[in-house]
Amino acid sequence: MSEPIELYSTAIDADPFPMYARLREDHPCYWSPSANIWFLSRYEDVFNAAQDWETYSSSRGNLIDEIPGRSGGTLGTTDPPRHDRLRLLAQSAFTKRNIEYLAAPAVEIADQAVARILEHGGRFDFVSDFSSIVTVGLLFRMLGLPAANPAEIRHKVVLSISTDKERRGRNDTLNAAFFDLSSFIASEVTKRRADPQDDLVTRLAEAEIDGDRLSEREVVLTTSMFVVAGVESLSSFMSLFALNLARFPQARARLVADPTLVEQAIEESLRYNTSAQRFKRSLTRDVELHGQTMRAGDSVVLAYGSANRDHRKFENPDVYDIDRRPMGHLGFGVGKHFCIGNQLARLVTRLAMQRFLAAIPDYELTRPDFGWVPSSNFRSPMALPFQVV
Numbered sequence: 001m002s003e004p005i006e007l008y009s010t011a012i013d014a015d016p017f018p019m020y021a022r023l024r025e026d027h028p029c030y031w032s033p034s035a036n037i038w039f040l041s042r043y044e045d046v047f048n049a050a051q052d053w054e055t056y057s058s059s060r061g062n063l064i065d066e067i068p069g070r071s072g073g074t075l076g077t078t079d080p081p082r083h084d085r086l087r088l089l090a091q092s093a094f095t096k097r098n099i100e101y102l103a104a105p106a107v108e109i110a111d112q113a114v115a116r117i118l119e120h121g122g123r124f125d126f127v128s129d130f131s132s133i134v135t136v137g138l139l140f141r142m143l144g145l146p147a148a149n150p151a152e153i154r155h156k157v158v159l160s161i162s163t164d165k166e167r168r169g170r171n172d173t174l175n176a177a178f179f180d181l182s183s184f185i186a187s188e189v190t191k192r193r194a195d196p197q198d199d200l201v202t203r204l205a206e207a208e209i210d211g212d213r214l215s216e217r218e219v220v221l222t223t224s225m226f227v228v229a230g231v232e233s234l235s236s237f238m239s240l241f242a243l244n245l246a247r248f249p250q251a252r253a254r255l256v257a258d259p260t261l262v263e264q265a266i267e268e269s270l271r272y273n274t275s276a277q278r279f280k281r282s283l284t285r286d287v288e289l290h291g292q293t294m295r296a297g298d299s300v301v302l303a304y305g306s307a308n309r310d311h312r313k314f315e316n317p318d319v320y321d322i323d324r325r326p327m328g329h330l331g332f333g334v335g336k337h338f339c340i341g342n343q344l345a346r347l348v349t350r351l352a353m354q355r356f357l358a359a360i361p362d363y364e365l366t367r368p369d370f371g372w373v374p375s376s377n378f379r380s381p382m383a384l385p386f387q388v389v
């Protein structure tokens with residue numbers, strides 16, 4: 001019997017890819033006795049499980065260390081048919097056509113952030129000085145929430161998706177950060193009920209499913225998750241993209257010379273280095289896979305980040321190649337829970353990074369020990385200390 005494999009640790013927050021490779025090759029359906037969870041790491045298994053929502057249910061939460069009280073109240077934590085009805089209510093706000101109005105503000109906010117970086121001498125933290133500012137600014141505008149301090153929001157969002165560094169799992173401080181964020185959103189929902197506006201929060205507050213209004217809890221939790229999923233996934237993804245371009249200067253030089261390549265480089269970054277690494281499902285029946293029996297009620301990790309590095313699907317998967325067309329990557333998941341914010345994330349990242357690279361074509365990482373958010377789901381740099389060259 002080989003040594004149990006540690007699924008979560010500070011080292012794995014920073015670099016999960018060697019562990020993924022070991023799991024894919026030797027233990028494709030791995031039971032972790034310490035985390036009490038199954039772990040699927042191969043592309044085909046993750047893809048099939050994500051499509052089969054009847055067997056792999058999200059109704060007990062999709063975060064590996066779930067926030068108390070959240071399951072059943074958000075898109076990511078409900079199954080069809082309720083999921084589909086909830087999704088239909090929000091979907092139109094996220095279509096390509098309906099988010100185009102965010103293009104001009106994206107450019108404006110990115111240009112202002114870059115100007116401040118250059119004014120301050122060119123040493124900067126990409127996370128707090130760029131990606132959080134762009135992300136919080138745009139998402140709050142889209143949702144119709146009042147302008148907020150990006151550093152403070154990102155801080156609360158990071159705690160909302162973190163796990164306790166030592167013990168793993170949630171703790172009171174982490175839960176309090178999410179409740180704080182939700183109470184701020186609850187007060188905004190109350191205001192919308194009294195004074196409706198033309199925004200997504202009002203639409204959710206007034207929406208009905210089968211003649212029933214969404215409950216206060218559902219509106220607040222759904223909006224909170226747009227903030228958490230949007231701010232965390234998007235700002236961390238943008239940061240990882242910028243990190244890839246710092247580590248692969250030849251790729252960066254090509255994007256600077258031809259900014260239209262940013263679009264395809266985003267797809268490769270979603271494959272190579274996605275922020276949303278792993279999500280949870282709960283089994284509704286027994287499943288046999290690779291000689292193992294997973295029992296009804298067991299929790300299962302779908303490791304999208306590992307599936308994206310599976311050589312059975314992608315040639316030379318550990319190579320960052322902006323000319324690759326990574327068809328079928330799972331950076332946004334697949335199936336019923338496919339990321340509703342995918343078009344928004346692509347648009348904002350493309351515009352923001354094009355503006356960033358136009359003003360700062362050459363930059364480097366000043367310290368490799370910048371730290372990673374402790375999280376069982378996400379891979380997020382705490383900070384990215386860069387210097388303009």
Ligand code: HEM
Pocket residue numbers: 050058062075076077087139225226227229230231233234237238274275276279280304330331332333334336337338339340341342344345
């Ligand atoms: C590059 C940035 C982003 C990445 C990498 C990402 C990734 C993902 C992934 C992998 C899932 C699937 C979760 C699962 O299978 O359980 C997901 C779902 C979701 N994402 Fe994103 N996301 C990003 C940006 C956004 C943005 C900007 C928003 C909203 C403002 C958003 C909102 C959501 C929501 C609400 C779900 C649940 C959808 C459902 O269950 O129907 N995401 N995202």
